[in-house]
Amino acid sequence: MVSRTRKKTQYRRKGQSLISANKIKPQFWHISDAEAKEALKAQGEPVAKIKKIHKLKHQVCISYWNESGGVCSGFFSYRIFARWQKEVENLIYTCSMVSELAKLNWIMGYEFAYYNYLPETEDALHRLLEDRSCVLKATTQQAVFADLFN
Numbered sequence: 641m642v643s644r645t646r647k648k649t650q651y652r653r654k655g656q657s658l659i660s661a662n663k664i665k666p667q668f669w670h671i672s673d674a675e676a677k678e679a680l681k682a683q684g685e686p687v688a689k690i691k692k693i694h695k696l697k698h699q700v701c702i703s704y705w706n707e708s709g710g711v712c713s714g715f716f717s718y719r720i721f722a723r724w725q726k727e728v729e730n731l732i733y734t735c736s737m738v739s740e741l742a743k744l745n746w747i748m749g750y751e752f753a754y755y756n757y758l759p760e761t762e763d764a765l766h767r768l769l770e771d772r773s774c775v776l777k778a779t780t781q782q783a784v785f786a787d788l789f790n
Contacts, residue, residue, distance in 0.1 A: 655750035659698055659718070663747065664727050666718040667695045676702055679720045685712075717755065725761050732768050738776045745769055 658664045673690040680687045680702065691703040691711065703713040718724050728748075735741040748769060752762055 655746060657698075657751055657755070658728065658731075658747055661747055663731055663744070664718075664724070666700075666721075666724070666727075667697050669695070669718075669723060671695065671700065671721065675721060675723070676700075677704075679722070680704065680716070683716070683720055685714075719755055719757060725765070728765055729768060732765075732772050735772060735776070738773070738780060741769070741773055741776055745773070
């Protein structure tokens with residue numbers, strides 16, 4: 641009897657993250673100790689002082705002293721930093737064509753499905769995508785009408 645091999649890809653959503661798509665390159669960010677401390681405190685980590693920050697392509701390793709004086713370390717997503725939301729907003733604003741925004745919207749759907757975003761961040765990015773889509777569609781329609789009448 642021949643055993644069937646299970647396809648792993650059929651259960652995984654097709655697509656890629658913003659980092660894999662080379663839309664955002666956080667491994668080149670200069671993350672300050674204050675910025676890392678603020679992000680970790682927002683995650684509920686008891687941080688007294690940052691010891692070391694080691695940046696990787698898809699995540700950042702942060703070593704820190706907790707409030708009781710012990711050394712802790714962990715791997716964290718770049719999505720915990722406030723700079724991530726600013727970078728995504730900048731990506732949305734720089735889309736000049738509806739097709740570019742549609743591709744970015746597809747990538748953001750993957751991001752929201754696989755990565756933990758704060759609810760208010762996710763809502764803000766959804767609203768921004770919808771607003772930008774409306775603006776681009778309106779300007780495209782205006783350009784078409786202008787070409788028809790000229």
